[in-house]
Structures are given as structure tokens and as C-alpha cells.
Amino acid sequence: MIKKSAIIIGGGVIGAFTAYQLLNKGWQVTIVDKGRFGEGCSEGNCGLIVPNHILPLNASGTLFKTIRGMLLKDAPLYVKPRIDLDLFKWFYRFSRNCGQRNVLASARGRHALLQSSFGLYPSIVEKEQLDCNWEMGGSLHVFRTAKEWRAYGAVDAVLRKFGIAAEKLNRDRLLHLEPGLSPDLVGGWHYNQTAHLWPERLLEALRRLLTKKGANIIEDAEATGFETHNGRAEGVRAGGKIIAGHAFVVAAGAWTPQLQQELGCRIPIQPGKGYALTTTRPLAAPSRPCFFEEKSVVATPWTDGFRLGGTMEFSGFDDSLNPKRLKALSNGAAQYMPGITAGAVEKEWCGFRPMTYDGLPIIDQSPRLKNVTIAAGHNMMGISMGPGTGKLVAEMINRETPHIDPRPYSLERFSRTGFEKTST
Numbered sequence: 563m564i565k566k567s568a569i570i571i572g573g574g575v576i577g578a579f580t581a582y583q584l585l586n587k588g589w590q591v592t593i594v595d596k597g598r599f600g601e602g603c604s605e606g607n608c609g610l611i612v613p614n615h616i617l618p619l620n621a622s623g624t625l626f627k628t629i630r631g632m633l634l635k636d637a638p639l640y641v642k643p644r645i646d647l648d649l650f651k652w653f654y655r656f657s658r659n660c661g662q663r664n665v666l667a668s669a670r671g672r673h674a675l676l677q678s679s680f681g682l683y684p685s686i687v688e689k690e691q692l693d694c695n696w697e698m699g700g701s702l703h704v705f706r707t708a709k710e711w712r713a714y715g716a717v718d719a720v721l722r723k724f725g726i727a728a729e730k731l732n733r734d735r736l737l738h739l740e741p742g743l744s745p746d747l748v749g750g751w752h753y754n755q756t757a758h759l760w761p762e763r764l765l766e767a768l769r770r771l772l773t774k775k776g777a778n779i780i781e782d783a784e785a786t787g788f789e790t791h792n793g794r795a796e797g798v799r800a801g802g803k804i805i806a807g808h809a810f811v812v813a814a815g816a817w818t819p820q821l822q823q824e825l826g827c828r829i830p831i832q833p834g835k836g837y838a839l840t841t842t843r844p845l846a847a848p849s850r851p852c853f854f855e856e857k858s859v860v861a862t863p864w865t866d867g868f869r870l871g872g873t874m875e876f877s878g879f880d881d882s883l884n885p886k887r888l889k890a891l892s893n894g895a896a897q898y899m900p901g902i903t904a905g906a907v908e909k910e911w912c913g914f915r916p917m918t919y920d921g922l923p924i925i926d927q928s929p930r931l932k933n934v935t936i937a938a939g940h941n942m943m944g945i946s947m948g949p950g951t952g953k954l955v956a957e958m959i960n961r962e963t964p965h966i967d968p969r970p971y972s973l974e975r976f977s978r979t980g981f982e983k984t985s986t
Contacts, residue, residue, distance in 0.1 A: 589959075609695075837875075838910075
């Protein structure tokens with residue numbers, strides 16, 4: 563009996579977990595990537611699995627912070643001044659999604675996918691013996707100002723409606739948990755339901771696992787389109803070849819819109835450039851991930867390493883490393899934990915997060931090609947949402963009852979705005 567074959571465009575964490583689920587369902591899988599497997603945004607993030615991050619970027623007055631900081635190149639949020647009609651449209655829709663009704667709708671969709679992934683991760687890591695520095699140690703949101711510390715209570719109130727509760731800590735209790743924090747801090751919020759891992763090692767472990775299970779990984783082969791017949795894809799054009807298959811998954815992250823004409827729909831994803839600085843583990847490293855809130859910097863400790871990450875820069879696909887923004891990470895973190903940047907620098911990185919204007923990913927069938935599924939636009943949550951997305955996509959392709967409601971991630975939500983069309 564000939565196995566059905568699935569071609570996955572994109573070798574990041576979403577493509578990898580989709581491949582894992584399809585292989586377990588008996589599919590033959592080929593992954594095609596424009597670069598190297600596991601690179602891109604999946605490589606340099608802070609490796610957090612954070613089911614409490616259900617609120618989209620729209621929820622915290624981000625639009626106004628962005629406008630204020632547009633001309634400050636070291637601001638946590640920066641938009642490079644330029645004429646870009648697609649970016650203007652994206653920000654217009656972003657602003658329209660700042661209302662409570664839209665924010666809560668996004669939160670419900672994010673919550674389902676985050677809870678699914680958080681439940682799947684431990685069993686996959688244990689069953690497949692993935693060597694990725696997996697730890698379930700909780701996380702801290704840390705504040706320098708009393709105003710912002712108290713304001714976080716509004717976020718906590720919303721999260722409690724979803725069954726997610728944080729412990730509010732004054733300065734003394736915060737310093738008891740993390741003695742290396744600055745005594746100038748006012749307090750924090752502690753979440754038990756948080757895990758973290760080393761993302762590069764996760765992708766390396768997944769590559770070994772997928773190859774062992776029979777997956778074929780083709781690198782340096784950019785997908786440029788599909789060979790089609792009667793409304794279905796028969797093959798993908800990549801690397802000068804046509805790779806045939808029965809089902810196709812577009813999990814190309816921020817590059818997914820480059821295929822939107824072939825897919826028959828608009829893909830409102832903008833590349834949100836993030837930065838990370840990896841060092842040896844400093845003596846002052848915290849024992850758990852810390853969010854330094856006023857500076858929008860995240861610190862992730864591992865047993866044999868340490869990473870600072872953050873910032874959001876809308877500058878198109880400019881992949882140059884801006885030293886000012888890297889310096890902003892270390893300078894910002896040092897205000898919360900003196901000595902935290904004392905480790906030797908091992909890696910400086912930037913990458914493109916696939917940002918949708920409502921904070922939800924797209925997990926849906928192409929309106930033009932019925933055997934092509936889009937799985938992209940996970941914003942800053944690809945690592946956190948990977949296992950749940952992979953399972954949902956595999957269920958959709960295998961025509962099984964989905965384990966979570968797929969409707970929040972549909973393309974139809976864009977057509978309801980009257981701004982994005984689902985066909986061209």
C-alpha cells in the first residue's frame with residue numbers, strides 16, 4: 563500500500579511539529595525549507611512555553627507606545643519610517659482590533675492553542691527523549707514602577723476568567739524568590755504554569771527524531787508556487803524541482819504572504835523583527851525566566867547558558883543586526899538584575915516573527931487549493947503553540963474531529979472585517 567505523502571513548506575517549529583503528528587498518523591513527510599531546518603524565528607527566541615500569554619499585542623495600549631517610540635531606535639517597539647502600504651493597512655487593522663470584544667476573542671483562540679500545547683509538551687519530550695533543556699520552573703513578571711506593577715492587576719483579572727492566576731509579590735517576597743534582583747524593584751507577579759527550553763536544541767532533537775521516523779528534509783529550496791489541477795495542488799515548485807504530494811502545508815512563518823497569490827487569499831502577516839543575545843550563564847542569572855516589563859526584555863536561564871530577548875521592530879525583511887537594539891537588551895536587563903550581563907557573549911541574533919494584526923495564527927485550508935493547509939502567523943508564540951498547532955493541522959488533513967475548535971484561526975475572520983478578502 564502506497565502511503566499518502568505530505569509536503570510541508572517551512573522547517574521551523576510549526577512545520578516540525580506538524581511533520582511529527584503526520585508521521586505518527588502514517589503519512590510520508592517531506593519538509594522543504596528556503597534555508598536551513600530550524601533556523602529563522604524558531605532558532606533565536608527565548609524558548610518559553612507560556613500558557614498565560616493569551617492576550618494579544620493589541621491589549622496593552624501598544625499602538626500608542628509604538629507611535630511615541632517610532633523615532634527612538636532603541637525603543638522596545640520601533641517602526642522604521644517608510645512608505646509601505648501593506649504595513650499601513652496592517653496597523654490600521656491592528657488599531658481596529660484594540661477594543662475589548664476583539665481582544666477577548668483573540669484571547670479565547672490563543673488560550674485554546676496554548677493550553678493544548680502546554681498539555682502535549684511534557685509527554686512528547688518524555689516519550690521521544692528530546693534533549694532540549696526542558697524545565698517546568700514557572701516565571702516572573704518584574705516591575706520597577708509601582709504604577710505598572712499595580713496596572714498588571716487588570717491583566718491578572720482577565721486571565722483569572724480563563725483559569726490562569728498569578729501570585730502578586732511585593733518587593734521582599736520577590737527578592738526572596740530571586741535574591742539577585744535589584745532592591746530598587748517594587749514587586750512582581752509569579753506564574754507556576756510556565757516552562758522553558760533551549761529552542762535550538764529542541765529543533766536539533768526534532769530533526770533527529772523526524773529523520774529517524776522517515777521524514778525527508780530538503781534545505782536551501784525556496785518554494786515559489788504550486789503545480790495544480792482541478793483546484794488541487796499536485797506538487798510544489800522548490801529548489802528548481804517539482805516535489806509531488808497528496809497534501810501540502812504552508813508553515814513558512816513571516817514569508818507565507820509571498821505565496822498568497824497562489825493560495826488565493828490575502829495573508830495579513832508582517833515581519834516583526836526581534837533580537838536576542840546569548841551568553842554563558844552569569845553568576846547573577848535568575849533561577850527561572852523573568853520578564854522585565856517596563857523594558858520589554860525577557861531573560862531565560864539554562865543550566866549551561868543564558869539568553870536575553872525582546873524588542874519589536876517593523877522594518878520589513880531587513881536582517882541587519884542593529885547594535886543599539888542589542889545594547890538595549892543588556893542595558894534594560896541590568897536595571898532589574900545588576901550583573902546579569904556578565905556572561906561571555908556567544909551569539910547575537912535577530913529574526914522575523916510572523917505577526918498578524920489580531921494576535922491569532924492562521925490555521926485553515928487555502929480557498930483556491932483544497933489540499934493545501936496554511937499554518938502561519940503565530941506572532942511571538944510559535945514555540946508555545948507548536949505542538950497544539952501540529953496536532954490540529956494533522957487532524958484537519960486526516961479528516962479527523964479536531965481536538966480544539968479551529969474556527970478562531972480561520973481565514974474567514976479577515977473577510978468579516980471588510981478589509982481582507984479570502985479570494986483573489
